[in-house]
Amino acid sequence: xxxxxxxxxxxxxxxxxxxxxxxxxxxxxxxxxxxxxxxxxxxxxxxxxxxxxxxxxxxxxxxxxxxxxxxxxxxxxxxxxxxxxxxxxxxxxxxxxxxxxxxxxxxxxxxxxxxxxxxxxxxxxxxxxxxxxxxxxxxxxxxxxxxxxxxxxxxxxxxxxxxxxxxxxxxxxxxxxxxxxxxxxxxxxxxxxxxxxxxxxxxxxxxxxxxxxxxxxxxxxxxxxxxxxxxxxxxxxxxxxxxxxxxxxxxxxxxxxxxxxxxxxxxxxxxxxxxxxxxxxxxxxxxxxx
Numbered sequence: 001x002x003x004x005x006x007x008x009x010x011x012x013x014x015x016x017x018x019x020x021x022x023x024x025x026x027x028x029x030x031x032x033x034x035x036x037x038x039x040x041x042x043x044x045x046x047x048x049x050x051x052x053x054x055x056x057x058x059x060x061x062x063x064x065x066x067x068x069x070x071x072x073x074x075x076x077x078x079x080x081x082x083x084x085x086x087x088x089x090x091x092x093x094x095x096x097x098x099x100x101x102x103x104x105x106x107x108x109x110x111x112x113x114x115x116x117x118x119x120x121x122x123x124x125x126x127x128x129x130x131x132x133x134x135x136x137x138x139x140x141x142x143x144x145x146x147x148x149x150x151x152x153x154x155x156x157x158x159x160x161x162x163x164x165x166x167x168x169x170x171x172x173x174x175x176x177x178x179x180x181x182x183x184x185x186x187x188x189x190x191x192x193x194x195x196x197x198x199x200x201x202x203x204x205x206x207x208x209x210x211x212x213x214x215x216x217x218x219x220x221x222x223x224x225x226x227x228x229x230x231x232x233x234x235x236x237x238x239x240x241x242x243x244x245x246x247x248x249x250x251x252x253x254x255x256x257x258x259x260x261x262x263x264x265x266x267x268x269x270x271x272x273x274x275x276x277x278x279x280x281x282x283x284x285x286x287x288x289x290x
Contacts, residue, residue: 014225035194
């Protein structure tokens, strides 16, 4: 199977898993957003700890880089996003997430010198507009706090660097070990969130959702992402991030009974069209470094 096909399948599955994050989190939201994030990575870290120790920790700089990347992409970016939501509101937060693929592609161009698709000026605006329509075409209020917008922009930049900087590390130590080390580092830094405020009553279903978030959207999805970017350019992979809002809306309709208007369906179509245009030209596959 050609590397691009392998990567495309891995990226599609990874983004389908990430799309379930919203539904699974909604089922366990009574735990609290910060505490839920901490539990997600603590459980994921415990699940991969044995594998990471058996595989052996990378030495020196590689270990520090893998751990630092996990803190950047999981702890810092998530914290900035929470602050952005608190100051600027959920509407701007949803729109800022639509810019993550664009940020990722630009960082890949800056750091890895990747060639950008010639159709990027058309594909990205289509996908961003589709994401906005799929979110219900919300209009941010006039009282959005500047500091909140700044936090959201910084979170998006952190996600972009996380998506890109892991590529050479995945080549060096392997995608699953990279994900495991980053998850453990994030778990350590997020643990203090468990002790903020009183604990609510946690039902068995909440724990099932938390364990799933640790296994699926964390360990499996991020390992699949790095499996893919070892084989293709990150700019190519970035377009697949737009699978998330489409799949997330479909899951919300199926599991939570959230209806979809014609405008939202048209938004989903624009996203898929943008993804098609973005990957149609294709980024060249790369040789896999084992």
